[in-house]
Amino acid sequence: MRIFKKTAVLKDWLNSLNKISFSVGFVPTMGALHQGHISLIQESKHHNSITVCSIFVNPAQFNDPKDFEKYPITIERDIEMLEMADCDVLFLPSVSEIYPEGFSEAKQYDLGFLETVLEGKYRPGHFQGVCRVVERLLEIVVPNNLYLGQKDYQQCMVIAHLVKLMDQQSNIQINICPTLREASGLAMSSRNMRLSEKEKNIALTIFQSLELIKNKLAKGDMNELKRKAIIMLEHKDFRIDYVEIADANTLTPLTEWDGKQKSVALIAVYLNEVRLIDNMILN
Numbered sequence: 001m002r003i004f005k006k007t008a009v010l011k012d013w014l015n016s017l018n019k020i021s022f023s024v025g026f027v028p029t030m031g032a033l034h035q036g037h038i039s040l041i042q043e044s045k046h047h048n049s050i051t052v053c054s055i056f057v058n059p060a061q062f063n064d065p066k067d068f069e070k071y072p073i074t075i076e077r078d079i080e081m082l083e084m085a086d087c088d089v090l091f092l093p094s095v096s097e098i099y100p101e102g103f104s105e106a107k108q109y110d111l112g113f114l115e116t117v118l119e120g121k122y123r124p125g126h127f128q129g130v131c132r133v134v135e136r137l138l139e140i141v142v143p144n145n146l147y148l149g150q151k152d153y154q155q156c157m158v159i160a161h162l163v164k165l166m167d168q169q170s171n172i173q174i175n176i177c178p179t180l181r182e183a184s185g186l187a188m189s190s191r192n193m194r195l196s197e198k199e200k201n202i203a204l205t206i207f208q209s210l211e212l213i214k215n216k217l218a219k220g221d222m223n224e225l226k227r228k229a230i231i232m233l234e235h236k237d238f239r240i241d242y243v244e245i246a247d248a249n250t251l252t253p254l255t256e257w258d259g260k261q262k263s264v265a266l267i268a269v270y271l272n273e274v275r276l277i278d279n280m281i282l283n
C-alpha cells in the first residue's frame, strides 16, 4: 500500500495513472477502523482498479470540542488493517494539507432541510464541516466511485447533495454500503472503542429499539411506536437526542404511515459521554 501525506504528491501520482483504463474508488474515513470500514474498501476493490482510503479526523465537523479530543486514534492498527485488505493507497493528510488557509472562515453550503432535522438540528455546523472536508477530498482524489456507509444515513444524503452542488464533479458515482453489525446487532462504530463491555451490552438496546419499530410498523399513527422505542431506551438510561421515523427519501418525519411510503427509523443517543447513532430501513 502506498501512503501519501502530501496533497500535491498524491495528485501527481493519481494524474500519472491512465484514467481511461483505470477507475478510482474512494473511501473517506476518520480512522479507528473496523470491519464496517473494511467492507467499504472491499466493495471499492471489487469494482475499481485503484482504491484510495483517506484517514483524516476533520476538526471542522466536530460541534463538540470534547468529542474531537476523545475521538479514538489507532493509526498503526489502521495501516495494518488496510494492508490486510489490500487497499492500494492511504491518504493521511495533516490539518494544514486539508485546510491550508485554516478552517475557521468557511464558505456555506446550502443544504436546505437536511441541515434543520435530526443530525443537522442536534449537531449545528456538523454537516457544513462534513461538506468542507468531502469537497476538498473529492477535488484531490477525483474518484469515479465514492463509497459511503448507510450507518451515517443523513450524511449519505448530504454528500449526494454536495456532489450535485459541485457540478464539475457530478460524474462521481455514490455507492451506499450496508451497515456492518457485531454478531449482537450493535452497529460497528469507531466510537464503540470508548465503551466498556458492559456499556456495549447496553448499547445493543439501540438496535433492539430499531427492530421493535420495524417489527411493529403498521399503517397509521407513528407517535405510539416512537414512544415505545423511547421508553425502551430511557429504561437503560440513555440520553436521547432523537428517535424518529421518517420518509426514507427526504427524511421528512412521519406522524402517519400510509402503509407504502419507504420509511427509515433513526436514533441518536448518548450512553454516558459517548454519542451513538444507528438507523434501519423499515420497509
Ligand code: AMP
Pocket: 028, 029, 030, 031, 035, 036, 037, 039, 040, 147, 148, 149, 150, 151, 152, 177, 178, 179, 180, 181, 187, 188, 189, 190
Ligand atoms: P467514519 O470514519 O466513522 O466517519 O466512517 C467512514 C465511512 O465508513 C462512512 O461512510 C461511514 O458511514 C462508514 N461506516 C461507519 N461505520 C460503518 C458500519 N458499521 N458499516 C458500514 N459502514 C460504516
